Amino acid sequence: MNLRGLFQDFNPSKFLIYSCLLLFSVLLSLRLDGIIQWSYWAVFTPIWLWKLLVIFGASVGTGVWAHNPQYRAEGETCVEFKAMLIAVGLHVLLLMFEVLVCDRVTRGNYFWLLVFMPLFFVSPVSVAACVWGFRHDRSLELEVLCSVNILQFIFIALKLDKIIEWRWPVVCVPLWILMSFLCLVVLYYIIWSVLFLRSIDIIAEQRRTHITMAISWMTIVVPLLTFEILLIHKIEGADNLNFVCVFVPLWLSLLTLMATTFGQKGGNHWWFGIRKDFCHFLLELLPFLREYGNVSYDLQRSEDPEAVEDLPVPEPPPKIAPMFHKKTGVVITQSPGKYFVPPPKLCIDMPD
Structure with missing residues (x-):
């Protein structure tokens, strides 16, 4: 495993999102089971932290953009800056939805359609x-995730307001x-992995990549689907199952997603105005990491300096001039111990 490559391809934005979602899901499951009695505003703390970092990072990036006009001519800088603005706009709408959810759960005096209104704009x-x-x-x-779920948002809001009386499995058809x-x-990744594994024309690195992709997708999608089925079963009235058990498959999916962030390139360089990869920025910010990163260790070497000095220095092997033995027809090269039989002579009979 190439640890250097993993950290060079590290995506801090996705790692932050998945970490906050994991912590939030843990707190939410404990709150729903009554193990903790925190307010929902406290349960949503990881979500508030996520949105706060997004807004603060976009503000710093916008300030750097405004005070340094010379940066705007560097490659696709304008495209990345616009992508950051689009992302922060969507996060602000999601933040409005989350605030309304907390307020609705705490007070409970207005329709869920009003709560879901920011999501209707997000799509x-x-x-x-x-x-x-x-x-x-x-x-x-x-x-993409927000755009394809517009119908699901509408169905959930109508179900919570009891405008429709469908069962939850029907509500979740989208x-x-x-x-x-x-x-x-x-299934596509699994089939291609099997085909690549049986093919002899594919190099080992490509086989390993496709197998890793298949395992990653399987450990993300299968637990996620299991979580959704268990959650619907719990909402439908299954009292023999607590929410912690329901959320366990979701935690497995989020942990897998967190692991995949170490091999994913990407990330907008304009967050916090760093304008470079996160690892390069971290090494410049903390120089001692470069010092320790350049240290190499040899565990096979003795710690006694006198013993190291007493070790004999191996002499280089003597060079042997190439020779040709007439009787055996063997060529002796300069590498002792390696013998190569010359190719047979080609005889061409010329017609008379």
């Missing part, structure tokens, strides 16, 4: 962002469609 904005990202070759995963597509993606 069309996400569709426009996806079109823009496709034109500029940008990866917009959050935008979610099942999306998960079916993800299962097809997992």
